[in-house]
Amino acid sequence: MHNRLLDWYDKNARVLPWRSDPSPYKVWLSEVMLQQTRVETVLPYFDRFLTHLPTLKTLAEARLEEVLVLWEGLGYYSRARNLHKAARIVQSDYAGKLPASAKELVKLPGIGKYTSAAIASIAFGEPVAAVDGNVRRVFARLLALEEPIGTSSLEKTVLDYAQLHLPAKRPGDFNQALMDLGSMVCLPAQPKCPICPVQSFCSAFVQGKQNNLPKVIKKAPTPHYDVCVAVIWHEGKVLLAQRADKGLLAKLWEYPGGKISPADKDQEDGVQREVLRKTGLEITPTRKIGDFKHAYTHFRISVQAWYARLLFSPPVTLPDNLRWVSPGDLSALPMGKVARRISERVNSDFLQAENQ
DNA sequence: AAATCGTGGTA
DNA sequence: TTACCAAGATT
Numbered sequence: 428m429h430n431r432l433l434d435w436y437d438k439n440a441r442v443l444p445w446r447s448d449p450s451p452y453k454v455w456l457s458e459v460m461l462q463q464t465r466v467e468t469v470l471p472y473f474d475r476f477l478t479h480l481p482t483l484k485t486l487a488e489a490r491l492e493e494v495l496v497l498w499e500g501l502g503y504y505s506r507a508r509n510l511h512k513a514a515r516i517v518q519s520d521y522a523g524k525l526p527a528s529a530k531e532l533v534k535l536p537g538i539g540k541y542t543s544a545a546i547a548s549i550a551f552g553e554p555v556a557a558v559d560g561n562v563r564r565v566f567a568r569l570l571a572l573e574e575p576i577g578t579s580s581l582e583k584t585v586l587d588y589a590q591l592h593l594p595a596k597r598p599g600d601f602n603q604a605l606m607d608l609g610s611m612v613c614l615p616a617q618p619k620c621p622i623c624p625v626q627s628f629c630s631a632f633v634q635g636k637q638n639n640l641p642k643v644i645k646k647a648p649t650p651h652y653d654v655c656v657a658v659i660w661h662e663g664k665v666l667l668a669q670r671a672d673k674g675l676l677a678k679l680w681e682y683p684g685g686k687i688s689p690a691d692k693d694q695e696d697g698v699q700r701e702v703l704r705k706t707g708l709e710i711t712p713t714r715k716i717g718d719f720k721h722a723y724t725h726f727r728i729s730v731q732a733w734y735a736r737l738l739f740s741p742p743v744t745l746p747d748n749l750r751w752v753s754p755g756d757l758s759a760l761p762m763g764k765v766a767r768r769i770s771e772r773v774n775s776d777f778l779q780a781e782n783q
Numbered sequence: 784a785a786a787t788c789g790t791g792g793t794a
Numbered sequence: 795t796t797a798c799c800a801a802g803a804t805t
Contacts, residue, residue, distance in 0.1 A: 461801040468791065468800085502789025505804075539803045559801045579784090606801055615799070616794085646798085675788065722796095724788060764790065 428628045429594045429601065435624035436604035439611070441466070444473060449599075451525040452483045454550040458542045459506050466610070472501055484523060487514040495678065495761035504677060504761075509537025527551040549599035556589035557602040558582075561609025567641035568613060571630035575642040651727045655698045656684030657735040658773055659710055664751035665773060667760060668705060675723070680750075681766040682732065698733050706749060710735040716772055721765045732769050754778075 440446070443466065445457035456476060460469045476497050480486045486494070491511050498507035513535040517525055526532055528551070533543035544557035556562075563576055566585045574581040594601050612619045618637050620626055631637045659666040668683040670676050685701035687694065695712045702710050716732040745751075752760065754777040757770045 458801065463788090463800055463802060464790080465792075465800050500790075502791090503802085505788065506802090509803080537803070541802060545801070557801080560799085561801070603801090610801080643798090648797090677788095722790080724790090725786080 428625055431624045431628075432604045432608065433594075433597060433600060436600060436607060440603070440607055441611075444470070446603075449550055451527075451546065451550040452486075453477070454546050455525060455538075455542075456510070458545045458549075459510050459537060460501065462506060462542070463503060464501060468501070472497070483514055483517060483525065486511065487518040487523075491678070492761060496759065499679075499761050499767070500764065504679065506537055508677070512536050513538065525550075528553060529555045545602065548602050552599060554593055554595050554598040556586065556593045557606075558586055558589050559606060561606045561613070562589060562602075564615060564641055565605055565609045565613045568618070568631035568637055569625070569629050571634055571636060571640060573640075573642065575644045577644055581641070649722075649726050651729070653687040653731070654684060654728050655687050655694055655701060655731040655733065656682040656769070657698050657702045657710055657712065657733050658682055658716060658769065659702070659708070659735045659737060661737055661741060661751065664753050665757075666706070666708075667750050667752050667757075669748040669750070676763045678761070679766070680760040680762050682769055683749075684730075687731075694731050694733070698731075698735065702735070708741060709738040711738055716769065716776075719765050719768055728765075730765055730769075732772075 443457075445453045457469070457473060460473055460476075479493070479497055480489055489511070491508065494507050494511045495504065498504060501507075516535060517523060525546070526535075527547065529543040529547035532538050532546055533540065538546070541557055541559050544555040545559075547553035547555050548557055560576075563581070563585050566572070566588060567576065567581065570584070570588065572581055572584060574584070589605075608623070608625070612623050616638075620629070620632050620637055623629070623632075626632055629637070631640045657666075666683060667680045669680050670678060672678060683702050683705045684698060685705060687697040688700070691697035691700065694715075698712050699710060702708060712733040712735045714734045716734060719730040719732060721728055721730065754774050757774065762770065
């Protein structure tokens with residue numbers, strides 16, 4: 428099976444920038460970007476990131492805000508914060524060289540069981556099995572495992588088996604071959620068994636269960652929230668608020684607002700109340716901008732955005748988490764998807780008003 | 784152990 | 795529209 432899979436990989440492996448030059452830094456960056464994220468999504472981010480921060484040293488010396496801007500749109504922003512933190516640890520504790528073993532790598536922030544094994548095997552040739560979602564699915568079918576994905580039982584079986592049967596000669600390629608097989612052939616739905624190089628070794632296929640394995644546990648339905656935010660114009664600038672250091676969209680910038688409460692008699696009421704609560708500023712909404720819908724991992728929101736103006740002059744000095752920003756400077760602040768979409772609208776409205 | 788953390792593509 | 799999911803880590 429090793430030979431079948433590696434032969435298939437040699438002929439069908441995708442040409443990817445982190446494969447043509449598997450230096451530790453590039454492999455590390457690619458593996459972190461690829462966490463829960465598709466190859467096609469990562470490609471442009473990977474190139475742009477390396478253009479701005481080509482080495483581990485430049486990453487360590489960069490400001491966190493610059494790293495977050497380069498990450499903007501990729502999601503799971505703690506990856507960017509941990510990557511940046513880990514680069515600084517490597518500079519100070521490992522003489523600027525990424526450690527070469529999975530055992531050491533896993534100690535760094537943002538590098539867990541899978542990523543440490545992937546970096547160690549691909550960049551350093553260490554024979555450690557890298558088990559990701561693809562590999563779990565491939566082995567669940569190869570071994571016809573009946574336990575659902577996500578159970579500790581399935582996890583242990585796959586890890587033990589993958590490590591026991593990992594070939595010593597090309598561990599990095601073998602790990603990647605399993606992942607490529609999972610993403611190109613052994614698909615979650617409608618696996619392409621007719622073209623699978625290891626079909627004859629697959630228990631699920633032999634038993635005709637390939638479309639029913641692996642089993643998955645159904646997730647709870649996601650709740651929905653109504654949110655309102657204000658774009659407050661004052662002397663040619665708009666007010667942005669920085670989110671908390673931890674949690675959702677940590678340290679990213681957004682327009683102040685919050686959840687609409689049942690007590691609010693209308694949207695205007697809600698915006699006014701939430702902005703006062705978040706900023707201490709009293710406003711009046713002037714014009715509706717739009718309704719921005721967005722789905723996060725485990726809930727969805729509708730964001731009602733309003734233009735607004737201040738009822739009184741603002742304080743001369745604002746707290747650190749509040750900032751007046753010119754439309755032209757909005758692109759320099761890291762934001763999540765919703766805030767960015769609102770910013771694009773603000774910018775186009777601003778340019779249109781200027782041309783009249 | 785289970786919840787949390789983004790976004791875009793697809794059926 | 796909605797559900798599901800994609801090279802997971804952290805708490």
